[in-house]
Amino acid sequence: MRPTSQSEQEQLESLQKWWKENGRTVIFGVLLGAVGVIGWSSWQAYAIRQAEKSSLGYERLVNLVNDKSRDEAIVQGESLIEEFPDSGYAPLASLIVARLAFERNDLEKARANLRWVIDQGKSTPVRRVARLRLARILASEEKWEEAITLLNGDAGAFQGLYEEVRGDILLARGKVAEARLAYERSLAGSGRPVGGELAERIRMKLSDLGNAPTSGRTDIQ
Known part of the structure; x- marks a missing residue:
């Protein structure tokens, strides 16, 4: 599987850092409406417990992933989602x-x-990452x-990555000229030139267009 691109990973790491520092405050705000019902003291204690549990749950998930305990990580992640669906975690x-x-090639679970x-x-950047990754999975299934529908619309800072995947899809369908245009838009990014890993990858694809395959799996990042 191709590793997560630098720009995508940096965005996610920034969001994760922000939630680690501010997640508790956000959860307090979500639960504020309950104050009049259960009383300030009870609400405060409940909010603190919920914030700490969701934060610790996400920290445990990350640790399991880092330890390569993938089965346990999936269980932990699903438990966190079920228990704290409204949290940023x-x-x-x-x-x-x-x-x-x-x-694990469980594409149904990945798509879901x-x-x-x-x-x-609730976070637009996180939703954009999800759209990008789902588009890659659907492309790998030749859907x-x-x-393409997922790649339409505002991609923000992910514009270069979106256009790369669009180019991959067009190329897989034999639309070489349109793929070239998509790759060129990818190099332009979101209105400014892009560099680093993405630019190098796109330039290689542009130079190899004449020998590009007409089908194949597109990896999720």
Whole structure:
């Protein structure tokens, strides 16, 4: 499986850091409406418990992934999503579960988790990551139109990656000229030139277009 691209990983790491620092405050805000019903003291204690449990649950998930305990990580991730679906940790956990499921070739579970993030996630960057990854899975299954639909619309900082996948899909369908245009848009990124790993990869694809394969699996990042 191709490793997660640098720009995508940096975005996710920033979101994870933000939630680690601010997740408890956000959960307090979500639960604020309960104050009048259960009383301030009870609410405060409950909110603290929920914030700590969701934070610790996500930390445990990350540790399990780092320890290569994939089966346990999937169980932990699904438990966190079920128990704290409205927290900012749930979509991040769902992205992790989707990636682990993909690595086990459980595409149904991977798709379901990514669709959940797209439908339920409150963070626009996280939803964009989910759209990108789901598009890759659908492309690997040759569900071209569904994949392209996910790539349409505002991609924000992920524009270069979106156009790369669009180019891969067009190339797989034999539309070489359109694929070239998509790759060129990928190099332009979101209105500015891109560098690093993505630019190098796209330039290689552009130079190899004449020998590009007409089908094949597109990896999820």
